[in-house]
Amino acid sequence: MRLDQICCLDDAVSRRVLEDYGAVFIAADSVRVPPACVFSGEEQVRAFQDAVGICAATLGGVEIELQPVAANALLDARDEARHEGFEITPRGGVEAARRGFDDTLRLWHSRIQPALDYWCVRGRLAPERADDLRRLAPCEQVSAVLELEVEDIFFSKDFSKSVLYSVAAPGTSQHLSMLAFDVVEFREPAVRRALASHGWFQTVIGDLPHFTFIGREEQQLIAHGLRRVEADGQIFWIPDV
Numbered sequence: 193m194r195l196d197q198i199c200c201l202d203d204a205v206s207r208r209v210l211e212d213y214g215a216v217f218i219a220a221d222s223v224r225v226p227p228a229c230v231f232s233g234e235e236q237v238r239a240f241q242d243a244v245g246i247c248a249a250t251l252g253g254v255e256i257e258l259q260p261v262a263a264n265a266l267l268d269a270r271d272e273a274r275h276e277g278f279e280i281t282p283r284g285g286v287e288a289a290r291r292g293f294d295d296t297l298r299l300w301h302s303r304i305q306p307a308l309d310y311w312c313v314r315g316r317l318a319p320e321r322a323d324d325l326r327r328l329a330p331c332e333q334v335s336a337v338l339e340l341e342v343e344d345i346f347f348s349k350d351f352s353k354s355v356l357y358s359v360a361a362p363g364t365s366q367h368l369s370m371l372a373f374d375v376v377e378f379r380e381p382a383v384r385r386a387l388a389s390h391g392w393f394q395t396v397i398g399d400l401p402h403f404t405f406i407g408r409e410e411q412q413l414i415a416h417g418l419r420r421v422e423a424d425g426q427i428f429w430i431p432d433v
């Protein structure tokens with residue numbers, strides 16, 4: 193696999209996306225990795241998900257969907273956690289695992305619209321500029337938002353940091369690849385240990401409940417191009433780019 197086959201290296205947004213969410217690309221051979229670091233739209237997402245095969249699993253009374261190998265590993269991790277007296281349950285219902293492109297688009301807008309209103313009211317953003325941004329296509333909107341964030345006009349839920357710590361840009365979420373699962377019990381060390389021993393790791397700094405299926409042993413991750421970062425008292429494995 194070559195970097196320029198999965199990511200448009202001249203494009204700042206693609207590079208940022210690869211750095212933030214690219215851990216999936218070093219997943220085990222049993223995992224199907226996405227065709228690019230940014231899905232182009234609903235059609236490409238659906239084709240990918242259909243080709244991989246969608247596997248349902250029930251956790252905490254909620255049916256979630258993942259790649260088959262990821263779903264099986266998650267159920268094994270849940271069983272291991274139960275031996276220690278803990279459950280592993282989905283955070284946010286069915287959206288904890290597989291999502292469609294339109295779901296990621298809706299989540300994106302749920303951050304962008306309130307932030308535009310917030311900064312207009314505070315006089316940091318001209319209403320005309322906000323309207324221009326609203327009219328852009330999703331991928332152009334990402335670039336425009338990241339440019340505003342350079343001026344400290346932030347789009348996260350509390351307007352204090354980059355939107356990318358709050359929600360993935362449309363088409364970039366690991367949930368589209370069916371390799372991500374948001375966990376209620378992420379603060380329990382025993383839960384994190386059980387997940388890690390079955391190939392599930394935290395790979396997005398600042399998104400603590402979000403676990404990514406890599407399908408490899410923890411000791412192998414550095415050799416495959418991830419680096420270990422400690423943040424918020426937890427261990428994250430992020431692309432070493």
Ligand SMILES: [Zn+2]
Binds near residue numbers: 367373374401402
């Ligand atoms: Zn997530």
